[in-house]
Amino acid sequence: MRLDQLPDDVLLCILQYCGARELAALSSTCSLFHRLTCDDFIWKNLSHREFDLSLLNTGDIKSYRKLYTNLLHKYGLMLGLYQSQIGPLGGLLEIRYCDGKIEGVSWEPSSMQDVSAPLTECVFFSVPGDRFLTPQCFPGPNAHPCSLTFDKWRGIVTQRCFNSFKHTNDSSGLDLIHLNLNPKKLRLIFLNEVMGRGLEHKPLFIPTASSIPKSLLNKDGSVPKQIITPGLFQGYYGSHGHEIILFKYKDENEMCGYKVTGDVNVYASKVTVKIQLKYPVAPSKADQKCLETLKNMEPARTDAGVHKILEQPFYVPAECFEPTTPFPARCTARYHGFGQVASTWYQNPSFTPVQVVIFNNDLLGVLWLEMSLFSLYSRIKKKFTSNALKIGTSAL
Numbered sequence: 001m002r003l004d005q006l007p008d009d010v011l012l013c014i015l016q017y018c019g020a021r022e023l024a025a026l027s028s029t030c031s032l033f034h035r036l037t038c039d040d041f042i043w044k045n046l047s048h049r050e051f052d053l054s055l056l057n058t059g060d061i062k063s064y065r066k067l068y069t070n071l072l073h074k075y076g077l078m079l080g081l082y083q084s085q086i087g088p089l090g091g092l093l094e095i096r097y098c099d100g101k102i103e104g105v106s107w108e109p110s111s112m113q114d115v116s117a118p119l120t121e122c123v124f125f126s127v128p129g130d131r132f133l134t135p136q137c138f139p140g141p142n143a144h145p146c147s148l149t150f151d152k153w154r155g156i157v158t159q160r161c162f163n164s165f166k167h168t169n170d171s172s173g174l175d176l177i178h179l180n181l182n183p184k185k186l187r188l189i190f191l192n193e194v195m196g197r198g199l200e201h202k203p204l205f206i207p208t209a210s211s212i213p214k215s216l217l218n219k220d221g222s223v224p225k226q227i228i229t230p231g232l233f234q235g236y237y238g239s240h241g242h243e244i245i246l247f248k249y250k251d252e253n254e255m256c257g258y259k260v261t262g263d264v265n266v267y268a269s270k271v272t273v274k275i276q277l278k279y280p281v282a283p284s285k286a287d288q289k290c291l292e293t294l295k296n297m298e299p300a301r302t303d304a305g306v307h308k309i310l311e312q313p314f315y316v317p318a319e320c321f322e323p324t325t326p327f328p329a330r331c332t333a334r335y336h337g338f339g340q341v342a343s344t345w346y347q348n349p350s351f352t353p354v355q356v357v358i359f360n361n362d363l364l365g366v367l368w369l370e371m372s373l374f375s376l377y378s379r380i381k382k383k384f385t386s387n388a389l390k391i392g393t394s395a396l
């Protein structure tokens with residue numbers, strides 16, 4: 001029997017396993033296949049098979065064929081999470097499908113007070129679902145054309161602005177050094193600086209619980225409450241505002257926090273905190289009241305395993321600055337660690353002793369002993385579009 005003698009529903013069943021290239025080739029063979037390959041059911045399956053559209057409200061999609069051929073075919077591989085290279089400041093960018101468009105959304109901390117406040121979104125670019133329209137830089141009153149290129153080897157998206165003076169008005173003549181206290185203005189300056197020559201967004205793959213070294217897990221494979229699963233956190237950085245940090249395991253001895261965003265002292269992509277998992281500490285209530293006593297504690301190595309660490313009370317030393325986000329009075333573990341500090345423009349960087357306090361899987365605190373500062377880090381619970389293909393290496 002010839003292929004075109006099969007009933008339509010059987011052919012449709014077969015066609016739903018074809019890729020876009022095969023569908024295009026088949027559609028030009030005869031009127032039967034042309035008609036069948038126009039069936040939106042096939043394109044719906046193809047779109048969902050190749051791209052993570054699960055987070056979207058796809059109810060408004062009138063034609064999956066148009067969605068695929070106009071948008072996903074060219075821009076679909078870009079869907080996912082990225083670290084934007086905005087000078088020293090960096091950024092967290094999600095490329096998502098939304099309301100018939102593909103958008104690059106920068107997620108930014110919204111509050112100077114509460115590290116658990118939801119992030120706010122700022123649309124960096126938008127690709128209209130019409131193949132005759134060009135991508136737009138900063139959609140809104142100042143929208144202007146830009147180009148988006150995708151490096152299929154390194155997974156890097158480059159956004160090139162054709163009209164960068166459109167967003168420089170606000171920053172001309174501003175003095176960088178004296179803007180230290182205004183993170184928003186600084187960010188705008190660095191953004192404008194890179195926009196004209198091409199803003200790079202590097203792929204950011206968030207490790208899952210399966211990346212936790214096996215020796216740290218409980219016997220039944222579960223995660224002990226004394227450690228956290230890797231992921232994105234929002235943390236307090238004083239006058240620099242809140243920053244976005246990726247916590248992940250280096251090995252069974254160390255977990256590191258890397259800056260997704262950064263500031264003019266310690267730049268984006270640098271390590272901000274190292275947690276020494278083999279060096280737990282358990283200061284008494286009296287010891288915790290005084291920063292000097294904590295500084296003088298000699299960290300001692302133990303190979304007993306993190307699950308042996310006992311829950312303990314936690315007090316902020318009297319001399320320390322306290323965060324405004326509430327935190328529990330007890331913690332599940334406390335470790336010795338190091339935090340990175342530097343002068344402006346990452347001059348003279350060094351690691352200074354810290355103590356890291358694990359309250360629960362979504363909240364930890366860092367006591368910067370030399371700086372008399374206690375800062376909180378709260379897990380970002382938002383679900384982001386996952387990278388369509390794991391192309392290239394993760395920025396962090």
Ligand SMILES: [Zn+2]
Pocket residue numbers: 137138144146161162163164166167195
């Ligand atoms: Zn622009």
